[in-house]
Amino acid sequence: MKSGPERELFDRYFKRLGDLARSQGFSGVELREIDEGRARRPEDRRAEEARAILAVVPKGAWLTLLDERGAAVGSAQWAAEIAKAREAAAPAYAVAIGGPDGFDPALRAEARAIIAFGAMTWPHQLARVMAAEQLYRALSILGGRPYHRP
Numbered sequence: 001m002k003s004g005p006e007r008e009l010f011d012r013y014f015k016r017l018g019d020l021a022r023s024q025g026f027s028g029v030e031l032r033e034i035d036e037g038r039a040r041r042p043e044d045r046r047a048e049e050a051r052a053i054l055a056v057v058p059k060g061a062w063l064t065l066l067d068e069r070g071a072a073v074g075s076a077q078w079a080a081e082i083a084k085a086r087e088a089a090a091p092a093y094a095v096a097i098g099g100p101d102g103f104d105p106a107l108r109a110e111a112r113a114i115i116a117f118g119a120m121t122w123p124h125q126l127a128r129v130m131a132a133e134q135l136y137r138a139l140s141i142l143g144g145r146p147y148h149r150p
């Protein structure tokens with residue numbers, strides 16, 4: 001992500017998320033980026049990206065995909081899903097943001113959840129900011145902090 005207002009906003013929420021994660025029983029947060037696939041055909045790019053995502057997601061992680069065709073969930077619902085992952089002692093809670101061609105069917109099959117930030121398509125930079133903010137909000141909900149007001 002290039003420098004600019006989106007990066008600054010992401011960094012702000014990502015720092016808050018990291019600080020809060022440790023107080024909620026998580027070891028911390030990490031950002032792992034992969035390059036967009038270089039294959040010519042969309043299905044080949046999706047497969048290439050799926051392999052790259054699976055290579056960086058820890059074995060046994062609770063994988064959630066962000067995709068415009070996913071289920072619409074509220075903040076409290078996402079918090080409840082994260083709580084389930086924590087209670088199941090998953091080694092990590094991983095969130096992947098879809099590329100311009102979407103996700104490979106094999107990766108979709110590996111995911112524990114596929115959720116959407118509404119039916120609209122969002123630029124990757126904004127989706128990243130929204131994911132960081134919603135993860136921060138979810139941990140605030142789990143911790144009973146006043147950030148989230150339904």
